[in-house]
Amino acid sequence: MSDLNKLKLAEARDALRKGDVTSVELTEACLSAIEGADALGAYVHKTPEIAIDMAKAADARIKAGDAPDLCGLPLGIKDLFCTKGVASQAASRILEGFKPEYESTVTTQLFDAGAVMLGKLNMDEFAMGSSNETSVYGNAVNPWKVDDRQLTPGGSSGGSASAVAADLCLAATGTDTGGSIRQPAAFTGITGIKPTYGRCSRWGIVAFASSLDQAGPMTKDVRDAAIMLEAMCGHDPKDSTSADLAVPNFEAMLTGDIKGKTIGIPKEYHMDGMPAEIEKLWADGTEMLKAAGAKIVDISLPHTKYALPTYYVIAPAEASSNLARYDGVRYGRRAQIGKGDGITEMYEKTRAEGFGHEVQRRVMVGTYVLSAGFYDAYYNRARKVRTLIKKDFEDVFAQGVDAILTPATPSAAFGLGEMQNADPVQMYLNDVFTVTVNLAGLPGISVPTGLGSTGLPLGLQLIGRPWEEGDLLNTAYALEQAAGFVAKPEKWW
Template identity: 85%
Template sequence: MSLNKLTIAAARDALKKGDVTSVELTEACLSEIEGAGALNAFVHKTPEIALEQAKAADARLKSGDAPAMCGIPLGIKDLFCTKGVPSQAASNILEGFKPEYESTVTQNLWDAGAVMLGKLSMDEFAMGSSNETACYGPVVNPWKVDERQLTPGGSSGGSAAAVAADLCLAATGTDTGGSIRQPAAFTGIVGIKPTYGRVSRWGVVAFASSLDQAGPMTKSVRDAAIMLGTMCSHDPKDSTSADIPVPDFEAALTGDIRGKKIGIPKEYRLEGMPAEIEKLWEDGIAMLKDAGAEIVDISLPHTKYALPAYYVVAPAEASSNLARYDGVRYGHRAKLGAGEGIVDMYEKTRAEGFGPEVQRRVMIGTYVLSAGFYDAYYNRARKVRALIKRDFEEVFAQGVDAILTPATPSSAFGLGEMADADPVAMYLNDVFTVTVNLAGLPGISVPCGLDAKGLPLGLQLIGRPWEEGDLLNHAHVLETAAGFAAKPEKWW
């Protein structure tokens, strides 16, 4: 078996035994990346850094003091600031920006001995569900069933494609409204969004600060548990970071969920949902029931307001977060003609630097925060958000341990297929995922089957706040029962 195809767990065990070195693992991934240009997943490659880190990891492994992630080659989403390496958030406005500091998440990974293969493409500023808004051009899903090129999902599409194609052993992603879970479902991998505050946001380029949360994108639930444990930490540099001990998530994977209550929300049974997704959901319910869980019907009555509330709150926060990109201190600055002043520089810089989707969201956000509309839109959306959070709290208060829903309303669609559609059609991709961000809960997408065309489909489990271990255990049971082992056939 090629080394790049290993899971984190298998690689960790092989490294500890001395059957393989981190340098060998890293070289296998680097050569795979070189041959995968057609996927357009890696956009800033860092082979020198990777080999240097791998050598250091091998020395650490030899000395016998090595954490689980030591020597594991990873891809890093372009939203994480990495010292001295382009960190562009897939936007022209940050062209040439190389931070002088390391994000807390990547620092935690490097401290544990992980290896950086390079930066992965994404939707510009994490705004998008198809990875078509990147300044690097679209990422291509490694799954192919006809002549079309398919989307890997977004915004963490580069991460999803790279993991699914075995270009790296795992990758970091971020999730503001489904940006880890939807691409994971589209590419047949596992993606977990932890509880808001579990992972530091410091050094991660902000989209919507009250929703953004980083998490791992991996080949298995066990890998997600291992990597999440390294990414999490309390961080005084992030005021929303929770000072809660990080448990051993891998130890929580007992595979026993007897007597656990799984809620099935009736509001997620959407009109016009494909029969295949309906069937997958039913199969998932049956699998958890067979494992000894108790299935209960629940109601989350404010679900129907989640998308509109999200598409008010997220752009509002984005418009204020993106105000700092003005051409003054870093990134792109527009060339000015004679007699043009500072306002012209701001306007030109932002018009040249931001792509159409980012411009659209900044405009929406500025509009909903403006004096005449603040109460009508932003304040109302905040109140709806509180009601959505309360829906979940009430369900958990009834003893429900986890909630099972579809991850996406469809399998991966073709690149460009949604381009001419109304932007709202694209936003509907997030219909099952945004509630989890609005409520700050942990959610995980687990690949559970293929549709009739042969494309992967995922199911989502939503957990109680701070109980990622329990959530991962439910996901582990679902993963084992579904037995999903399909991989894309190599065409790139």
């Protein structure tokens, strides 16, 4: 079999079980694809020796007949996940040289299932960004190219999206705090699901905003997302927000039958100035679900207009609290201090050197909204609005709506550097369709459904009921089947 790195998880799993291919062969195919792909900036810590050892162990396990679905399948791991003995920097200078002595729960579960780690993937620093331009390693680049520009793969899971779209791994882990799985998935023509808050353990994942962060898979299609999500989920006593719920066999729920399902179309997501091609994509997706037997209803989520400001108060507030631990004392980078400097100067210099501009901006915003004079005016008010946003969704689901269809992003991928000098709020608007899902703790999935006028991929988002990822994946599967999206980027790197 040639082009083994181009296989999907399900195809590779079946080939491994039949003995048509070995995990070592699959892994070597991915490693050689990675070697020639430095122009994409996707991998920031390559671990070929570890990968080959894991692949050999997986082959032995498959031979012995004791192999879970993911056994022997090569994955990329976002640099936000702590991996034992392997650099885990969250793409920040402040964690330079940090090699954890422990493994995150999600990666532990993946490796226990026999998955192979190819290396760590690029991302926005501390997951703060929508374009993967805030990384200490430099930009990750979208493998899609339609002119002489380099395009963003989206953020913060930009390295994961780029690696999956360019076949540098069979799938990758991502994290989503305000759209960081779904927006890059849409920009690169792949599938990405953010599960219900609490479905995947956050233990061992570097924290950005603890009440919003959630890990999820980034894959080549919906079936792969179902396979990988099942391995990532599960209760973890080490994470107090982890839900003690049984994890269903998500793949078995992919029937593609959505007859009688009710799909809501929120009128508030028809934004002023939305590009015509996004409007058309959304209308086409609505028709596809209708043709598959779903009932389409118009719904209202009245507090949507407050979602972005609410998110950009709550997320920085939690970030300023979480990032207070990076002080140069216990681990990571420590600034050189001058004669006569005390511990305060050491903290100040370390944080000034260690954090990039976007992280500094968000920490300052967060510290401001939590300060004594402004706590009630900003943070407490944002928490109340968040409750109203969550209630909007509860009301809609109570009326019998099974899933909600929206665009995933307000545009196709834009050029790297194009938004750098713009007002930061312009960049934040990239998250306009995705942040509500995190604020309400709901599952959301981005499915590639077409190419825009310039030939770049566009995605639609489906939002599901809490804990009903299986049902959501099945609706996404029906949409994927109807859309028939199979386009891949032309290799230029």
